[in-house]
Amino acid sequence: MAVSKPLTALFIDCDSYFASVEQHLDPALRGRPVGVAPVMAESSCCIAASYEAKAFGVKTGTRISDARILCPGIAIVESKPAEYIRHHQRIVEAVEDCIHVEAVLSIDEMWAWLPLNLRDPATVELIGRRIKETVARDVSPVIKVSIGAAPNRYLAKIASKMRKPDGLFIIEQRDLPDVLHPLKLRDFTGIARSMETRLHAAGIHTVAELCAAPKSVLHGVWGGVMGDRLWHLLRGDEIPDLVSARKSIGHSHVLPPDSRHPDKAWPILCKLLHKACERLRAHGLLTGGLTMQLAFYRGVSWAAEARTDETDSTLVLMRMLDRLWRDRPEPRCQLLQVGVVLTRLCERSNHTPSLFQTVADTMAAMDAAKHQRLDATLDKLRARYGRSVVYFGSVQESRDEAPMRISFTHIPDLEVEQD
Structure with a gap:
């Protein structure tokens, strides 16, 4: 006879998270269809939609102009990443008051391992209801969470989606596989x-x-x-x-209509690289490759890579980016999106310089040490006094562009990435 597997995982998934935070911040949006856009442009797309908007067929990825057709009267709001991160941190704290959070998986997902004495289905349901009550009380009654429990985390995630929104569902061993x-x-x-x-x-x-x-x-x-x-x-x-090492660090930005000329796009591209470099250093990593990604307004995409000895120097990488930019095709063509990706990453603590250095290598190492001190000083100043207190001249025209974004796999550190 097969051994029954106990409940071991509790999965918490915030419902329509970005849109729910917007409805929390602005009571006038509550009960209304809401779409969240990265930039306020009709050519942009929704990165989130409230359940009221989803009822009309609006979903993540829907073009803003199409969302207005599908759902007349929809409120389109520009995303507020800093607010989403702050409320995310409050939600994690609320869940921690009920059960230890084993890991945060994304801006709107986390899971908890169920200890041996908390695996009875009735107890698990009680924990789930307590989490809902605590989030409503300590964060917002507008922000709902759906919760699932199962013998493993994979099935717990599926369970959390089976009774959305504001659901609570438990998959026991005896329910498998029919419940799926x-x-x-x-x-x-x-x-x-x-x-x-x-x-x-x-x-x-x-x-x-x-x-x-x-x-x-x-x-x-x-x-x-x-x-x-x-x-x-x-x-x-x-x-x-499965344990996997970080393979890349990147940023991209969809350009609004007034920033699509190459002269306007270049400072934004520089800002993206500067942000990637700060993240690189914050993680204690070095990079050996830089990829520049461009999407032209007429629909063609282009990317190019440059390689270097492992570095975390913003100045070195900026020079590489400048060379890639100068070599791009159709330099007069307008751009729709720009991006940078740092690849070939390695941990600074595990990096071994070449054992066979020439005089030129020695001079380069001295420059690298100077760059390291410069970057460290700038990072400290920006962390203490704000990102606008000091910056490279190449981002002078783009300080208010390409604001902080949240991806599925990366929650920005406000101390490092806040604009």
């Missing part, structure tokens, strides 16, 4: 459009067929152990997380 059958393949983390196509090619069209598929079939569909992992996760098994 009403879902769609795309409801599962790790199954996007291309993977769904591969599953269809393997004869798997429903969740019931996915759960019944042999491990060897899923191994073949995923082309490796990720298929094996999913097979175990669907059965409630606990699987250790």
Whole structure:
């Protein structure tokens, strides 16, 4: 007889988080359809939509002009990343008052490991309701959280989405796999459009067929152990997380209409690189590669990479960016989006300089030491007195552009990245 697997994971997911924070900040938006945009331009897209807007078909990625057609009267507001981070921190504190947060996974997701004495379903439900009450009391009654619990974190995340919004759902071992059958393949983390196509090619069209598929079939569909992992996760098994090192640090910005001329776009690109360099140093990393990404207004994208000896110097990387910028195609063409990515990362503490240095290498090392002292001084001044107290001249014209953004995998550190 199979051993019953206890509840071990509690997953907390904030509902329509950015839009909910906007409705909290402005009572006039409550009960109204709301779309959150990174910039106030009709060509931009929604990065979040309230449930009132979702009822009209507006969702993440919907073009602003299309959102107005789908939902007449929708309120479009410009995103406020600093507010989202502050409220995120308050939500984490509220959850911590109820149960220890094992890990924050994104700006609107976190999970808690259930101790051995807190795994009874009735106790887990009580914890979930207490979290909801604490968030409503200490953060805002407008910001709702959906909570799921299951024998592993993967299934707990799925459970948190099965009763949205403001849901609380528990998947017990005895419920598997039948409780999952009403879902769609795309409801599962790790199954996007291309993977769904591969599953269809393997004869798997429903969740019931996915759960019944042999491990060897899923191994073949995923082309490796990720298929094996999913097979175990669907059965409630606990699987250790895959450990991965940070591979890149990047920033991008969709340009508003008045900043699409190359002369206007260049200072914004410089600011993005400066922000990436500050993050690089804050993480104690060095980079050996810089990629510049451009999207032209006429629909063509272009990217180029330059490599260097490992560095964290803003001046060195700025010179590299300048060379890439000068070599771009169609230098007079307007731009729609600009971005920079630092790659080939390594930890400064683990970096070993070349053992065979020439005189030129020695001089370069002396310059690097000067750059390091300069960057450290600037970082300290900006952290203490604000980002506008001192900056490189290349960002003079873009200090108010490319404000701090939040991605799915990165929550900005306000002390490092606040504009």
